Amino acid sequence: MKTILIDGLGLIGGSIALAIRKKWPDDRIVAVDVSPAVLEHAKRSGIIDEGSLQLNAVAADADVIVLSAPVGIIIDHIKTLAELSLKPEVIVTDVGSTKQEIVKHAQKLTEKKVIFIGGHPMAGWHKTTISAARADLFQSAYYFLIDDTLIDERHKAAARALQGLLSELDVKWLTVSASRHDRIVAQISHLPHILASGLVNMSQNEFQSSPLSLKLAAGGFKSITRIASSDPTMWTDILLSNRETLIDKINRFHQYLERVRQALAASDRESIRTFFEKAKVTRDNLNEQTGAHAPNFYDLFLDLPDRIGSLARVTRILENAKINLVNIHILEIREDVAGVLQLSFSNQEDRLLAKRELNRHGLPTIRGDQ
Structure with missing residues (x-):
């Protein structure tokens, strides 16, 4: 029987706990969270066996530690773990949405001979509480393992053990470097969140004198802005931990908007049509473009x-x-x-x-x- 410590019982941490419980019912699952109510709910629901408000109170007994709090807290808790006496073969991993900052700070664990495996499941929802957690949340999604942390055979063996522990997630494992990971998620996740929130804020400002106008927003507007309902604190942490890459992405997207503005100013019908046509072709063929290692839906x-x-x-x-x-x-x-x-x-x-x-x-x- 292993002791699994889930640090952070939100949507991701709660879903991982549920999947481990389903696959390995005899393992002991301990959780850390800032909310006593969340810990009580998780224990009452059978998701965990024990809860604690303090990481340092339960970390010493863990065989696997999954850091699933917001990025800023993950970094703080890596620093905490580096000061504790942990089991010699404990595996520490994270599910943070950015990797370079986390991997840099995890060097403190590596220096103490503690195994750290960087990870990130590319799945989620705009609802972030444990009440939305599902054991099948990650089914057929990417789960990145960070190559920078697979530094020797001991770490690679630990990564294989981690994949076995999380096998019920039914994910598509993909190994990438921390820097490549952060560039990928900046483009396909972080920038879209900025754009969705910006569109909602702009619409709110535009319609301040006409509240009815925003109520008329139909399905298209709601679909592309759905992710603007995500946790503001979590997304503040994510953006700040990937700020240099995102600044570059924002600048480049501004160039696309400027080209459209110029085409409109010039009544350039062909450029506008080409803009939409190129996007349509790419979007319609996403499944074919994802390749053999990506989950197709x-x-x-x-x-x-x-x-x-x-x-x-x-x-x-x-x-x-x-x-x-x-x-x-x-x-x-x-x-x-x-x-x-x-x-x-x-x-x-x-x-x-x-x-x-x-x-x-x-x-x-x-x-x-x-």
């Missing part, structure tokens, strides 16, 4: 009638057929009318089975027929 789309129980009927059909649904999303065209339901599956077989079952129950798909 297979989607079905169907009209969702605006009736009580419509969504429940769809999920009940899939549940009865034992078809695993990775994600579900309502693509609203306008408020208060029928939407398009996007159903995502982790493989082609599940998508085809779902299509057949839904069609059999009188729910024809409108896309995803290939």
Whole structure:
């Protein structure tokens, strides 16, 4: 029996705890969190065996320590662990959204012969509390392991042990350097969060004298700004820990906006059309571009009638057929009318089975027929 310490019981830490509990029910799971209510909820729900408000009170007994707090706290707690007497073969890992700063500070652990493996599961939601945690949150998602921390065979063996512990997550493991990781997430995660929040703030300012205008925002606006509902404190930490890369990304995105502004000023129809055409082609072919090492998702789309129980009927059909649904999303065209339901599956077989079952129950798909 191993003792697993989860430091931070938010969405990510809670989901990891649930997955470990499901795969390794005999292991002892201890959690650290600043909220007594969160620890009590997790213990009452059977997610953890024990909770503590202080990392230094429980770290010495841990065989694996998962740092799953915001980036700034992860760095502080790495410093704390470096001052403690830990088990000789303890594995310390993190799930922070940026890696270079964390890896730099983790050198303190390496100098003390403590094994540190940098990691980052590329999955999440705008809801960040333990109440949103799910054991299948990471299914078919990337899970980065940071090459800079795999410094010798001892660390590589520890990484393999960590992958075994987290096998219930059902992720796609990918090894990258800390610097490459931070460039990737700056482009596909951090910059989009800045843009979504900026668009919401701009809209709020634009419509201050007309509150009704913001209420008229339809599905497209809500879809691209959904991530603006994310935890402000967490995202402040993330951006500051990746600030140099993000400053460069913001400058480069400004250049794209300036080209569009210039095309509009010149009434340059062809440049504007090319701008949208290039984006459409790339977006429509994301699955093909991701390559063999990336998780592909297979989607079905169907009209969702605006009736009580419509969504429940769809999920009940899939549940009865034992078809695993990775994600579900309502693509609203306008408020208060029928939407398009996007159903995502982790493989082609599940998508085809779902299509057949839904069609059999009188729910024809409108896309995803290939």
